[in-house]
Amino acid sequence: xxxxxxxxxxxxxxxxxxxxxxxxxxxxxxxxxxxxxxxxxxxxxxxxxxxxxxxxxxxxxxxxxxxxxxxxxxxxxxxxxxxxxxxxxxxxxxxxxxxxxxxxxxxxxxxxxxxxxxxxxxxxxxxxxxxxxxxxxxxxxxxxxxxxxxxxxxxxxxxxxxxxxxxxxxxxxxxxxxxxxxxxxxxxxxxxxxxxxxxxxxxxxxxxxxxxxxxxxxxxxxxxxxxxxxxxxxxxxxxxxxxxxxxxxxxxxxxxxxxxxxxxxxxxxxxxxxxxxxxxxxxxxxxxxxxxxxxxxxxxxxxxxxxxxx
Amino acid sequence: xxxxxxxxxxxxxxxxxxxxxxxxxxxxxxxxxxxxxxxxxxxxxxxxxxxxxxxxxxxxxxxxxxxxxxxxxxxxxxxxxxxxxxxxxxxxxxxxxxxxxxxxxxxxxxxxxxxxxxxxxxxxxxxxxxxxxxxxxxxxxxxxxxxxxxxxxxxxxxxxxxxxxxxxxxxxxxxxxxxxxxxxxxxxxxxxxxxxxxxxxxxxxxxxxxxxxxxxxxxxxxxxxxxxxxxxxxxxxxxxxxxxxxxxxxxxxxx
Numbered sequence: 001x002x003x004x005x006x007x008x009x010x011x012x013x014x015x016x017x018x019x020x021x022x023x024x025x026x027x028x029x030x031x032x033x034x035x036x037x038x039x040x041x042x043x044x045x046x047x048x049x050x051x052x053x054x055x056x057x058x059x060x061x062x063x064x065x066x067x068x069x070x071x072x073x074x075x076x077x078x079x080x081x082x083x084x085x086x087x088x089x090x091x092x093x094x095x096x097x098x099x100x101x102x103x104x105x106x107x108x109x110x111x112x113x114x115x116x117x118x119x120x121x122x123x124x125x126x127x128x129x130x131x132x133x134x135x136x137x138x139x140x141x142x143x144x145x146x147x148x149x150x151x152x153x154x155x156x157x158x159x160x161x162x163x164x165x166x167x168x169x170x171x172x173x174x175x176x177x178x179x180x181x182x183x184x185x186x187x188x189x190x191x192x193x194x195x196x197x198x199x200x201x202x203x204x205x206x207x208x209x210x211x212x213x214x215x216x217x218x219x220x221x222x223x224x225x226x227x228x229x230x231x232x233x234x235x236x237x238x239x240x241x242x243x244x245x246x247x248x249x250x251x252x253x254x255x256x257x258x259x260x261x262x263x264x265x266x267x268x269x270x271x272x273x274x275x276x277x278x279x280x281x282x283x284x285x286x287x288x289x290x291x292x293x294x295x296x297x298x299x300x301x302x303x304x305x306x307x308x309x310x
Numbered sequence: 311x312x313x314x315x316x317x318x319x320x321x322x323x324x325x326x327x328x329x330x331x332x333x334x335x336x337x338x339x340x341x342x343x344x345x346x347x348x349x350x351x352x353x354x355x356x357x358x359x360x361x362x363x364x365x366x367x368x369x370x371x372x373x374x375x376x377x378x379x380x381x382x383x384x385x386x387x388x389x390x391x392x393x394x395x396x397x398x399x400x401x402x403x404x405x406x407x408x409x410x411x412x413x414x415x416x417x418x419x420x421x422x423x424x425x426x427x428x429x430x431x432x433x434x435x436x437x438x439x440x441x442x443x444x445x446x447x448x449x450x451x452x453x454x455x456x457x458x459x460x461x462x463x464x465x466x467x468x469x470x471x472x473x474x475x476x477x478x479x480x481x482x483x484x485x486x487x488x489x490x491x492x493x494x495x496x497x498x499x500x501x502x503x504x505x506x507x508x509x510x511x512x513x514x515x516x517x518x519x520x521x522x523x524x525x526x527x528x529x530x531x532x533x534x535x536x537x538x539x540x541x542x543x544x545x546x547x548x549x550x551x552x553x554x555x556x557x558x559x560x561x562x563x564x565x
Contacts, residue, residue, distance in 0.1 A: 047373065048369075048372075058373070061370055061374070061414075062368040062369055063367075063369050065367050065368040065369075066366045066416050067368060067370070068414075074416050076366065076368075077366070080366050080367075084363060084366065084417065087363040089363050091364070091417050092416060092422065095416040095417045095418075098416060154328060154331065154332050154335065158332055158339070161336065162336045163363055164339050164340070164362055164363050165366075166335060166336065168392070169338075169339040169342060169343070169390075169392075170335065170338055170339060174367060174392060175385050175391060175392065178369065178382050178384070179384045182372060182381065182382040182384070185384020185385045185386055185387055187384055189385065
């Protein structure tokens with residue numbers, strides 16, 4: 001059919017447009033996350049360079065380490081604040097309150113919501129993960145997922161020993177994020193390094209295995225996170241598509257999901273890649289304390305355990 | 311199934327990786343923190359060790375600076391990563407009376423106790439007399455004229471004319487009053503500035519308490535930069551007040 005003829009047909013009948021809307025709908029969380037991530041960066045950038053203000057107050061000044069909203073509310077990175085406290089220095093109450101506020105928000109939302117909805121490195125490592133999945137599929141070596149907790153412990157220990165906030169001084173997240181707002185240096189090289197590592201060396205190597213900030217937030221939301229991915233065992237047919245796309249597939253252990261009726265692991269970033277991809281709609285966002293997706297009686301079927309999906 | 315031997319071996323290996331990784335990590339951080347002593351900090355910055363620990367690298371001081379003086383060090387810049395600094399030859403510190411950078415600092419890395427911006431000690435100006443126009447005999451004294459603390463931070467000394475030489479007006483820095491704002495360095499008309507600002511500890515000496523200057527003792531306690539007294543601000547080892555160097559302890563007490 002001629003493309004013009006295609007365009008002349010009514011919208012509702014156009015299979016191409018319908019396919020596009022379906023596809024866009026299946027990417028809804030992904031698109032929302034990118035909007036939030038880029039929006040946060042843009043607010044910082046616009047406030048500094050274009051003087052963005054609301055009621056005459058600067059919108060968002062600073063960066064993700066610490067910032068001020070509308071010249072009134074201070075926000076601070078709780079992990080950076082903790083490291084500074086461990087160097088043995090007394091902090092002003094302003095930054096302590098800011099850190100407590102951010103910590104409180106992520107305690108409730110689920111700690112690693114920070115990772116997939118705010119962190120500026122996430123789009124890059126997501127893209128590297130996508131390329132790994134589509135083009136490469138080879139890991140040079142295996143890293144244990146719990147390695148990040150060792151890195152986290154090291155970051156805190158070294159802060160005590162050397163008297164400087166250890167991770168803040170080497171953080172590729174900070175280096176890149178600051179330079180995107182305050183002017184380019186060589187911070188992008190750190191990002192290129194992470195990208196190559198995640199794409200060609202270890203899949204989800206940085207965010208999924210090494211990043212101590214991710215480890216910190218994993219610990220933060222572990223027992224208190226209220227927004228969780230709920231699991232409906234009755235409709236699940238164990239196809240494994242969710243685990244294939246999940247950047248932290250260990251959190252989708254079906255045996256544990258069946259027990260808890262939801263993803264309880266603090267390592268889940270609430271990125272919601274699994275929700276639209278599930279052909280049976282067995283996964284959905286919900287409150288931690290609410291009942292599972294649909295209250296149907298549990299139906300027994302072969303469970304996929306960790307041994308099947310190493 | 312992990313055997314006890316295997317478990318112990320793995321633990322030792324893990325500890326070894328953590329130790330070597332940790333040492334490399336701390337080396338990187340310490341090296342980065344100490345390698346660039348040339349950075350000029352915003353007004354009220356605490357001594358380096360404290361400043362480097364407390365600065366959360368948020369850049370709110372840089373956002374608050376109305377003159378875009380302050381920059382955040384990017385990777386490979388000439389200051390420790392992510393910390394604020396300024397280069398006076400590009401844009402100096404114009405010493406705002408309300409010190410907005412200090413007010414914006416959420417952690418206290420820029421001392422909240424600094425009330426008067428003229429008390430800040432960001433650095434110390436020094437004059438390269440070999441390339442200073444005034445010291446070569448031209449009339450310039452621009453640094454003196456632009457200095458916000460004229461006669462306190464820079465004064466001009468007149469050298470009387472000698473045989474077949476005209477009189478000279480020589481600018482000199484008074485370390486007691488200099489804030490290190492760098493307005494002089496910014497204004498210096500030579501191709502490369504003949505007056506520059508550097509962190510005081512890089513260029514300032516110290517006489518030491520054991521030298522005795524009898525002619526000053528007559529005036530009571532010794533004072534001035536010649537007395538071995540360090541400047542307030544970034545130097546933290548100022549001698550105790552009331553302790554007069556060269557005191558004749560043999561004639562005190564029981565002796």
